[in-house]
Amino acid sequence: MADTTDYTPPKVWTWNKANGGEFASINRPIAGPTHEKELPVGKHPLQLYSLATPNGQKVTIMLEELLALGHSGAEYDAWLIRIGQGDQFSSGFVEVNPNSKIPALMDRSGDKPIRVFESGAILVYLAEKFGEFLPTEPAARAECLSWLFWQMGSTPYVGGGLGHFYAYAPVKIEYAIDRFAMETKRLLDVLDRRLAESEYLAGPDYTIADIAAFPWYGGLAKGWQYGAGEFLSVQDYKNVQRWADTILARPAVKRGRMVNRMTGELSEQLRERHDAGDFETKTQDKLEAAQ
Numbered sequence: 001m002a003d004t005t006d007y008t009p010p011k012v013w014t015w016n017k018a019n020g021g022e023f024a025s026i027n028r029p030i031a032g033p034t035h036e037k038e039l040p041v042g043k044h045p046l047q048l049y050s051l052a053t054p055n056g057q058k059v060t061i062m063l064e065e066l067l068a069l070g071h072s073g074a075e076y077d078a079w080l081i082r083i084g085q086g087d088q089f090s091s092g093f094v095e096v097n098p099n100s101k102i103p104a105l106m107d108r109s110g111d112k113p114i115r116v117f118e119s120g121a122i123l124v125y126l127a128e129k130f131g132e133f134l135p136t137e138p139a140a141r142a143e144c145l146s147w148l149f150w151q152m153g154s155t156p157y158v159g160g161g162l163g164h165f166y167a168y169a170p171v172k173i174e175y176a177i178d179r180f181a182m183e184t185k186r187l188l189d190v191l192d193r194r195l196a197e198s199e200y201l202a203g204p205d206y207t208i209a210d211i212a213a214f215p216w217y218g219g220l221a222k223g224w225q226y227g228a229g230e231f232l233s234v235q236d237y238k239n240v241q242r243w244a245d246t247i248l249a250r251p252a253v254k255r256g257r258m259v260n261r262m263t264g265e266l267s268e269q270l271r272e273r274h275d276a277g278d279f280e281t282k283t284q285d286k287l288e289a290a291q
Contacts, residue, residue, distance in 0.1 A: 033093075035091070038091070044274075048063070056260055064256040065253075074126070080272050081093065088100045098117075099117060119152075124208065134207060151212045151216065191239075199246075214253070218244035220234055221241050260272070
């Protein structure tokens with residue numbers, strides 16, 4: 001294996017803002033806001049501040065699924081957070097999520113607003129609030145939460161690991177790409193073996209475990225993530241492919257994937273969502289005006 005460069009870590013690491021990479025202009029080793037700006041508040045009980053990354057899609061899919069079941073209290077405004085422009089470092093966003101990551105949710109349905117951040121926490125919160133997609137029987141609940149947290153713990157290797165070094169890093173490092181490709185394929189194999197014995201991750205029923213895992217692993221299976229489908233031979237994971245196709249066929253999933261999307265075909269983008277009718281009334285002119 002060829003080394004990309006000779007490098008000896010310094011005794012004390014210091015921040016070099018000129019380190020390159022797609023997100024170099026916004027990445028920094030400290031927390032807190034960079035600028036003052038309040039978040040907008042719409043008319044619905046739930047206010048979502050997000051972007052249609054895999055983590056962002058989890059929540060919009062969940063909300064659309066709840067609405068499809070008739071839960072009117074799940075109506076929401078979805079505000080676009082442009083992470084490439086540093087919107088997540090505004091004072092208003094940091095108040096909702098001190099970690100400055102999307103998605104972030106404010107529930108204003110009660111006397112006192114409740115903030116919820118981290119996508120897995122938001123899914124559990126909404127599942128418990130509306131009594132859907134999270135089993136109550138102890139063994140089934142444990143299985144569901146185990147797979148949910150499997151996704152939360154495993155996909156940093158996919159995104160920050162493989163995704164970064166394969167697609168975004170300014171220098172291609174063979175060791176890093178090999179290391180994270182191996183781990184990503186191992187995770188796909190974990191998922192494929194589970195789905196060989198179970199229709200969905202937690203058992204026979206569709207749950208928040210599937211809603212959490214689909215944008216990441218379904219995205220890999222369909223070749224949407226990092227342009228790495230062929231590189232990872234995703235077609236070999238037949239059970240993951242079957243599962244991904246089943247979930248992708250759900251109308252609520254199709255809608256949820258559109259919300260806060262800024263990439264791909266314009267017909268698949270709904271930059272902000274403030275009413276269920278936005279899916280029908282959006283036009284190309286509106287989309288282009290939102291840029």
